[in-house]
Amino acid sequence: MKFIEKFISQLERGRTRVTTSADKNGNITVSFTEEGEYSSLFTLPVHLVLFGGGHIARALAELARLNHMEVTVVDDRSEVLTKEFFPHAAELILSDFSSLPAERLSKIANPYFCIFTHGHSHDSECLEYCLRQQSDYTGMIGSKRKIESCFSYVIEHGIDESLVKKVHSPIGLSINAVTPEEIAVSIMAEIISVYRSEKNVTVVDKAFLEEVRNSEDGVLCRIIASEGSSPGKNGAMMLVREGKITGTVGGGALEEDVIRTALSCTKATIKHYNLTGAGTLGMTCGGEVSVLFTPQA
Numbered sequence: 001m002k003f004i005e006k007f008i009s010q011l012e013r014g015r016t017r018v019t020t021s022a023d024k025n026g027n028i029t030v031s032f033t034e035e036g037e038y039s040s041l042f043t044l045p046v047h048l049v050l051f052g053g054g055h056i057a058r059a060l061a062e063l064a065r066l067n068h069m070e071v072t073v074v075d076d077r078s079e080v081l082t083k084e085f086f087p088h089a090a091e092l093i094l095s096d097f098s099s100l101p102a103e104r105l106s107k108i109a110n111p112y113f114c115i116f117t118h119g120h121s122h123d124s125e126c127l128e129y130c131l132r133q134q135s136d137y138t139g140m141i142g143s144k145r146k147i148e149s150c151f152s153y154v155i156e157h158g159i160d161e162s163l164v165k166k167v168h169s170p171i172g173l174s175i176n177a178v179t180p181e182e183i184a185v186s187i188m189a190e191i192i193s194v195y196r197s198e199k200n201v202t203v204v205d206k207a208f209l210e211e212v213r214n215s216e217d218g219v220l221c222r223i224i225a226s227e228g229s230s231p232g233k234n235g236a237m238m239l240v241r242e243g244k245i246t247g248t249v250g251g252g253a254l255e256e257d258v259i260r261t262a263l264s265c266t267k268a269t270i271k272h273y274n275l276t277g278a279g280t281l282g283m284t285c286g287g288e289v290s291v292l293f294t295p296q297a
């Protein structure tokens with residue numbers, strides 16, 4: 001299996017570490033482990049799954065669009081699951097909350113769950129479903145009494161208490177929000193704080209991954225190490241084909257040289273760049289980068 005196939009498969013399960021190693025003979029190994037000389041952490045963009053399509057969900061869906069996040073909305077009311085209310089949603093799922101379509105929802109990569117069903121009558125069932133999935137974020141709106149009731153329900157149904165303690169409830173950061181729009185801002189701020197909690201994580205564009213996967217030629221160029229100031233950071237990727245460039249490793253003289261190198265590359269290799277002014281590129285950013293060139297053919 002090509003690297004890109006394994007890479008996508010790993011990303012669909014959550015944050016993925018890619019480690020690159022080179023032996024004394026220049027042979028390069030890429031694996032999904034913690035060990036190795038060069039290590040990069042990747043993730044897919046957040047995909048919000050909203051249980052409940054009310055006013056808060058509508059406002060949050062619009063904020064998600066501005067932050068380049070996909071949205072799926074689940075509700076049991078056909079009148080709220082409309083393109084008028086959610087014009088940019090990836091999917092609108094009409095379903096009873098007590099029997100959620102697990103197969104459809106399980107296909108969503110990097111889901112962040114937000115629970116605010118109408119009347120809160122189905123929050124417990126939704127919370128149980130969410131806590132049985134792999135996710136970095138589950139948030140639920142409601143009063144202290146209602147939250148305690150939901151927590152008791154899921155624990156009684158076999159959910160470990162350690163998972164329950166990770167639920168963000170009341171949902172959102174405390175900013176004295178009152179209106180649905182203000183509450184949506186507080187939720188999005190909390191989501192971003194979780195999403196960006198770990199530094200040096202590269203968010204990979206799904207369209208770029210698909211283009212690499214569908215390409216039978218070209219060279220995948222990936223920054224596997226960066227130090228100091230540089231136009232491209234660890235994890236930045238670019239696919240170089242004759243007459244077509246997709247993605248970027250930062251632009252400028254660095255990218256020009258990476259493109260030239262890629263067009264003549266016939267085997268996996270690592271090239272190091274000095275950007276302190278002492279290097280051959282004449283760049284004075286002050287940092288250093290290492291780029292892995294991997295032919296797709």
